[in-house]
Amino acid sequence: MQLFKNTNFDFLGWKWPFIGMSLLLSAAGLISLWVKGGPRYGIDFRGGALMYVRFAGRPPIDKIRSSLNKHFPVDVTEVVGTNEAIIGTDVRSDQQLNQARQVMQQTLETTFGAGANGRLDLNNSGASALADQLRDPLQAAGVGLSETELQDLAKAVTGFRDTPPRSGLITDYNSLMAVPGVTPKVISVLRQETVLAGFNIRSTEIVGPKIGADLQHQAVMAVLYALGGMLVYIAFRFEWIYGVAAVVAVFHDTIITIGLFSLFGKEISLTVVAALLTLVGYSMNDTIVVFDRIRENLKLLRREPLESLINRSVNQTLSRTVLTSGLTLLTALSLWLFGGTVLEGFAFALVVGIIVGTYSSIFVASPILIFWQSFVESRKKSPSAPPGARLQRESAGRGTAKVK
Numbered sequence: 001m002q003l004f005k006n007t008n009f010d011f012l013g014w015k016w017p018f019i020g021m022s023l024l025l026s027a028a029g030l031i032s033l034w035v036k037g038g039p040r041y042g043i044d045f046r047g048g049a050l051m052y053v054r055f056a057g058r059p060p061i062d063k064i065r066s067s068l069n070k071h072f073p074v075d076v077t078e079v080v081g082t083n084e085a086i087i088g089t090d091v092r093s094d095q096q097l098n099q100a101r102q103v104m105q106q107t108l109e110t111t112f113g114a115g116a117n118g119r120l121d122l123n124n125s126g127a128s129a130l131a132d133q134l135r136d137p138l139q140a141a142g143v144g145l146s147e148t149e150l151q152d153l154a155k156a157v158t159g160f161r162d163t164p165p166r167s168g169l170i171t172d173y174n175s176l177m178a179v180p181g182v183t184p185k186v187i188s189v190l191r192q193e194t195v196l197a198g199f200n201i202r203s204t205e206i207v208g209p210k211i212g213a214d215l216q217h218q219a220v221m222a223v224l225y226a227l228g229g230m231l232v233y234i235a236f237r238f239e240w241i242y243g244v245a246a247v248v249a250v251f252h253d254t255i256i257t258i259g260l261f262s263l264f265g266k267e268i269s270l271t272v273v274a275a276l277l278t279l280v281g282y283s284m285n286d287t288i289v290v291f292d293r294i295r296e297n298l299k300l301l302r303r304e305p306l307e308s309l310i311n312r313s314v315n316q317t318l319s320r321t322v323l324t325s326g327l328t329l330l331t332a333l334s335l336w337l338f339g340g341t342v343l344e345g346f347a348f349a350l351v352v353g354i355i356v357g358t359y360s361s362i363f364v365a366s367p368i369l370i371f372w373q374s375f376v377e378s379r380k381k382s383p384s385a386p387p388g389a390r391l392q393r394e395s396a397g398r399g400t401a402k403v404k
Contacts, residue, residue, distance in 0.1 A: 007315045011362050012307050012370070018363035022252060025356075029259010039262055042269035042345075043088050043205070045219070047212035049100045051087045052202040053108065054168050059085035067111045071103050079341045084202070086341070097206050105201060113197045122194040123161065123169055124201055127154040130194075137189045153181045157190075168200030219273040226280045227251060234284075238291060245368035246287045249360040253283050257352045266345055275349035282328070283357030286321065287365045293317050294369070306373050310366050325358045 033039060043050050053059070061076050064085060068074045075088045089100045105124075113121065120133040131154035138145060145153065160179045161170050173191055176182050207215075227247050235243035254276060261268055293313040301309055332354060336347035 007318055008311075009315055009318075010311060011314050012311050012367065015363050015367045018359055019367065022256070022360070022364060025256045026252065026259060029256060029262055032259060032262040036262055039258060039268045040265060041212075041216065042267040042272075043207055043212070044270045045212045045216040045268070046090070047097075047207050047210075049089045049097050049104070050205040050207075051101070051104050052084060052204075053087060054082070054084045054200045054202050055112075056083070056169055056171055056198045058083060061085060063111065064108075067107050068104060071107065072100060074104075077341050081340060097208065101204055101206060108199055108201070109197065112199045113195070119192075120194045121197045122157075122190070123197045123199070125158075125194075127151070127158045130154040130158060133193050134189060137193050138186070141185055141189050143183070143185050143189070149181070153186070156180060157182065168202055169198075170196055172196075215270065219270070222273070223254065223276060223280065226277060230280070230284050234288065234291075238295060241369065241372050242291050245365045245372075246284055246291065248368060249287055249365035250280050250283050250357075252360050252364055253279060253353055253357045256356050257349055260352055261345075261349070264348075266348060269345055271343075271346040272349050275346045275353065279349065279353030279357055283353065283360065286325065286358060287361040289317055289320060290314060290361050290366065294366075307370055310369065314362055314366065321358060321361075325354055329354045 053064075059076075059078050061078050064087065065074060065076045068076075068087065073090055075086075077086045077088075078084075079086060087104060089097070089104075109121065109124075120129060122130070125133075128151075131150050134154065135150060138150070156179050157176060160166070160176065162168055166175075170176065173187050173196070176187060176190065177184075227250060230250070231243045231247045233243075234246050257276065257279065258268070261272070290313060293316055294310055297304075297309050297313050297316075301312075304312075329351065332347055332350035335343050336351050339347050
């Protein structure tokens with residue numbers, strides 16, 4: 001499918017405005033990182049405790065924050081559309097992290113519990129604890145169950161609680177009549193021995209400071225290894241100047257994306273690093289497609305000026321660029337707008353990276369070839385030689401890769 005045919009846009013005529021915009025965005029991002037002391041890392045990297053809590057209704061964010069801030073500072077984020085909240089602490093030692101988890105759970109029970117008075121919280125208990133709580137009361141109520149039947153009943157009740165649409169929360173004991181083995185007598189005992197808190201702790205994650213620092217180092221090295229590997233591949237497949245141009249463009253994309261995260265105060269988590277690695281490959285692929293067409297045209301149009309030849313190559317790959325980048329951008333925008341808080345950082349990185357990566361392939365990587373050729377020609381001081389001759393000679397004999 002081809003959207004554009006025989007286009008002749010002067011893309012490189014606009015290289016300086018785009019290069020200026022890139023320099024401005026890069027400088028703003030780097031200044032923001034310097035002023036703020038580096039990126040704002042998520043708990044994955046700085047260490048801390050993260051608790052996912054589901055409520056019967058919309059999470060009372062202010063009440064959660066005020067009740068927990070009495071013990072230690074917390075970040076509370078609402079997951080829009082799910083009645084869930086994410087509660088996170090700051091960096092602590094491993095012992096303090098375990099204590100913080102216990103304090104968070106106890107504070108939630110005190111603030112949003114149903115007044116247990118020795119009764120078991122059915123919405124935050126496992127099957128084993130439920131079986132222990134019901135064993136004697138069921139026998140006293142005349143419900144004769146063997147130990148195996150009691151364990152199966154407890155597993156059935158907690159399994160019913162954890163399946164959608166309840167997803168961890170039972171708000172009415174009568175709904176348990178749908179569970180096999182649950183009778184009115186069992187319901188009566190459950191009412192006496194348990195309570196239904198208005199929240200459910202879905203999961204808790206703890207990352208120690210040392211692990212966070214290790215993850216931080218590994219994330220940086222993963223990006224650098226990806227860039228280095230691609231530089232070696234392109235230098236082998238094309239010429240070293242092509243590899244330098246492609247890596248500079250991708251490094252430019254990464255710097256701008258991280259800088260915008262700093263400017264907007266967004267956290268960098270493991271999912272964001274995954275997005276950055278995705279963008280490194282995506283942007284590099286886009287650049288290689290343009291470079292491959294340039295190399296093909298250098299063989300066919302030996303006497304054409306290099307800038308005109310690059311413009312021609314970009315126009316020839318324009319349909320492919322619009323189709324792939326445009327459709328991917330629409331998907332990333334949908335994730336950003338409708339994916340909720342958990343996916344926001346990942347989707348934001350994709351949106352920024354796709355936009356910046358697409359224009360960097362044209363307005364950053366390609367001009368580097370022109371600047372290098374101008375430098376070589378000025379060193380040779382041979383104005384009679386066609387501007388594209390050297391790149392053509394360097395590309396000769398290496399074969400032509402097909403544009404995908």
